[in-house]
Amino acid sequence: MRSLSRSESPLAPNAAEGGRRPDFAATMAAAFDGIFALDERGAIRLMNAEAATLFGYRPEDLIGRDFGMLTPESDRSYRDDLRPEAPMFRRRIDGLRKNGSIFPIELGFSEIACDGERLLIGLIRDLSRCGRFEDGVHELQANRLDLIENMAAGLAHELKQPLTAIGAYLNFARRHLKEKDPSVAKIAEMLDNADAQVFRVSEIMDNLRQFIARGETGKSPQNLNAVVRTACEFTDALAKQHNVKTTIDLAASPDLVVINKVQIQQVVVNLKRNAVEAMQHGERREMRVSTRLLEGNLIRTDVADTGPGLPEEVKTRLFAQFTTTKPHGLGVGLSISRSIIEAHSGKIWAEPNPGGGTVFSFVLPLADD
Numbered sequence: 001m002r003s004l005s006r007s008e009s010p011l012a013p014n015a016a017e018g019g020r021r022p023d024f025a026a027t028m029a030a031a032f033d034g035i036f037a038l039d040e041r042g043a044i045r046l047m048n049a050e051a052a053t054l055f056g057y058r059p060e061d062l063i064g065r066d067f068g069m070l071t072p073e074s075d076r077s078y079r080d081d082l083r084p085e086a087p088m089f090r091r092r093i094d095g096l097r098k099n100g101s102i103f104p105i106e107l108g109f110s111e112i113a114c115d116g117e118r119l120l121i122g123l124i125r126d127l128s129r130c131g132r133f134e135d136g137v138h139e140l141q142a143n144r145l146d147l148i149e150n151m152a153a154g155l156a157h158e159l160k161q162p163l164t165a166i167g168a169y170l171n172f173a174r175r176h177l178k179e180k181d182p183s184v185a186k187i188a189e190m191l192d193n194a195d196a197q198v199f200r201v202s203e204i205m206d207n208l209r210q211f212i213a214r215g216e217t218g219k220s221p222q223n224l225n226a227v228v229r230t231a232c233e234f235t236d237a238l239a240k241q242h243n244v245k246t247t248i249d250l251a252a253s254p255d256l257v258v259i260n261k262v263q264i265q266q267v268v269v270n271l272k273r274n275a276v277e278a279m280q281h282g283e284r285r286e287m288r289v290s291t292r293l294l295e296g297n298l299i300r301t302d303v304a305d306t307g308p309g310l311p312e313e314v315k316t317r318l319f320a321q322f323t324t325t326k327p328h329g330l331g332v333g334l335s336i337s338r339s340i341i342e343a344h345s346g347k348i349w350a351e352p353n354p355g356g357g358t359v360f361s362f363v364l365p366l367a368d369d
């Protein structure tokens, strides 16, 4: 930092004030911040009460003493910066209180010229006072990063299914076009299906945007059977591709629930896709999707498959994040599904299917009339 000339010094007479020297010590004493002045050897020349109290002293106890007594021996590297030619600097270091306790402080120094002598004027901030706030901010940031990580993993997972389906429908359409006598009706149907999946992607993105903007997702009264049926349609192509025979038995009545439709559809799609994948190398490939009422105003949805059952290693942490036995699995489908169902005051679990395979079930509270 450029040294202040004699006339620029805050301690120098100020023409604008009629040549009267401001009382520097009085100004320091009245300041709300911890302020002190050191000479070139590091001896304390001035220290206001605010600064001295931070260390558990009175100002008069410290005048003339070495500033080093206010910092632990292990943390005196800042002293290298206390050279007259050093620029203004700011440092986080440890402070040492009179009672021996150590606390974090921030020091800011700058140099001034005063009556032919160079002084270092310092400002002290007690960081332990803002520690709680900073901890809170760090925790919030960590939570937000967790949330973003979860959302990114979730998004990658949720978008994969509609995008795969769009690719499959477009492929069907292209293949039909290459046939000798292409059926326009068939191609139109494939393009409609692809279009429905594009709409689904935009619904998923809207949901996410809403969540980011408001921290919540919109729920509305829905007929669960219709919601499950639509979700089943989303995975029809996948089931057919793997020769899985699907039975749908949506018998629950009444079936009014207050839900986020897109999210509950995501759960059904996740369960159905897992079921298809579990059966893809098996002999029997049968899936049954059903709803029924339970006592206590609950509605239950089951997705049953005839696959090999749950692998032993995932049983205890089936719904935990990043649990997967698939070579390209993300291991987030079931953890997202559980978060969604729990956010709807419901419950989700898995049991062995009596005939072989697995049944994933979730219950949701029925809406009041």
Ligand code: ADP
Pocket: 270, 274, 275, 278, 305, 307, 308, 309, 310, 311, 314, 318, 323, 324, 325, 326, 328, 329, 330, 331, 332, 333, 334, 335, 358
């Ligand atoms: P991912 O499908 O990416 O692996 P999930 O959270 O959806 O992630 O599933 C976690 C794991 O649970 C799967 O890797 C698989 O081992 C097991 N799993 C899920 N559904 C079934 C099922 N219907 N049958 C057998 N195992 C299943």
